[in-house]
Amino acid sequence: xxxxxxDPGPLSVPEGAIVSLNCTYSNSAxxxxxxxxxxxxxxxxxxxxTYSSGNKEDGRFTAQxxxxxxxxxxxxxxxxxxxxxxxxxxxxxxxxxxxxxxxxTGTRLLVSP
Amino acid sequence: xxxxTQSPRHKITETGRxxxxxxxxxxxxxxxxxxxxxxxxxxxxxxYSYGVQDTNKGEVSDGYSVSRSNTEDLPLTLESAASSxxxxxxxxxxxxxxxxxxxxxxxxRLTVL
Numbered sequence: 001x002x003x004x005x006x007d008p009g010p011l012s013v014p015e016g017a018i019v020s021l022n023c024t025y026s027n028s029a030x031x032x033x034x035x036x037x038x039x040x041x042x043x044x045x046x047x048x049x050t051y052s053s054g055n056k057e058d059g060r061f062t063a064q065x066x067x068x069x070x071x072x073x074x075x076x077x078x079x080x081x082x083x084x085x086x087x088x089x090x091x092x093x094x095x096x097x098x099x100x101x102x103x104x105t106g107t108r109l110l111v112s113p
Numbered sequence: 114x115x116x117x118t119q120s121p122r123h124k125i126t127e128t129g130r131x132x133x134x135x136x137x138x139x140x141x142x143x144x145x146x147x148x149x150x151x152x153x154x155x156x157x158x159x160x161y162s163y164g165v166q167d168t169n170k171g172e173v174s175d176g177y178s179v180s181r182s183n184t185e186d187l188p189l190t191l192e193s194a195a196s197s198x199x200x201x202x203x204x205x206x207x208x209x210x211x212x213x214x215x216x217x218x219x220x221x222r223l224t225v226l
Contacts, residue, residue, distance in 0.1 A: 008153075043203050043217030044156070088155065100171065101215065105155040 003027050006089055006104030015113050019076040023089035023104045026070065030102070032092040033065050035074045038106065039085045047087075048074070079111045115140045119204050119218040127226055132191040134221050136204030144207045145187040146215065147171075147179065149200040156203065162187055194225045 006023045013019055021035075032051055036044035048063040050056045050072075056063045062075040076083055089104040117138040126132050138145065147159040158171030160179040168179050176198060178190045191198055201222050205215040 004155075006155075041220070043205075043219050045217065046214050049214075100158050100161075101156075103156040105153060 001026055003102055004089065004091060004104045007107055008105055010108040010110050012110045012112065013079055015079060015081060015111055017079050017111070019074075019079050019083070019109060019111075021074040021076075021087050021089075021107050021109070023072050024070055025072070025091055025102075027091070027093075027102075028067075028070070029093045030091040031094055033063070033072050034090040034092070034101070035061075035063060036088040036090055036103075037085045038088060044088055076109075079109075081111050081113050084109055084111045117204060117206055117216055117218040119202075119221050121221060122219065123222045125224045125226065126194050128194060128196060130194050132194050132223065134189045134191075134202055134204075134223070136187045136189065136218060137185055138204075138206040138216075138218075139185065140206055140208075140216060141184060142206035142208055142216075143184065145181070146205040146207070147177070147187065147189045148203045148205065149173065149198075150203060150220075151200050159189065159202075160187075191223075196225050199223060199225045 004025050034049040035047045037047045038044040050063050050065050053065050053067045060077045064073040086106040086108045088106045091102045120135045143164045146161045148156045150156050157173045159177050160171050162168050162181040201220050203220050204218040207215040
């Protein structure tokens, strides 16, 4: 079983739609949960991170973590064509010392005007 | 502005040749990383470094080496390129903070014929 599962998409939505991107994970030691956005031919950039279960909101983006179900989500409200990118979930075990990031394979999102 | 750069952006080489990919960051970060990104596998860690003269193997280090002689640079060397090393390579740097936010370079697309 893979440590992280993420649907590769592509997910196609019209402009203005609410988008839900999801990852499941199997390692209960993961404590930090991140979403990276990667535009075509570019490097990933950190979009959001959360530490605990619950929701964290930043503008049109909401990150949700359910540790009991080992499930994280990223919601995008009022999606824009500029949101078209690949979204990678990432996980990290703990704060002390080096702990590598474990990435999902990414979900490609296409927002059409 | 601080940044992280990679060169070359595109490289075509032949099987058996030695190839070096450059990574340079002006963030003054101690931690630097090399990843490869392949369809269906996501980002996989090749090597990482905590600081000058420190290097460590990641999960897919066979056939690759790095050296860290200063804070700014972490070149990645493919000793004898193989077709299986055709990939997109990303360099990243970070400060070991609660989120361990990693800042990625633009990537190098390497083709081994």
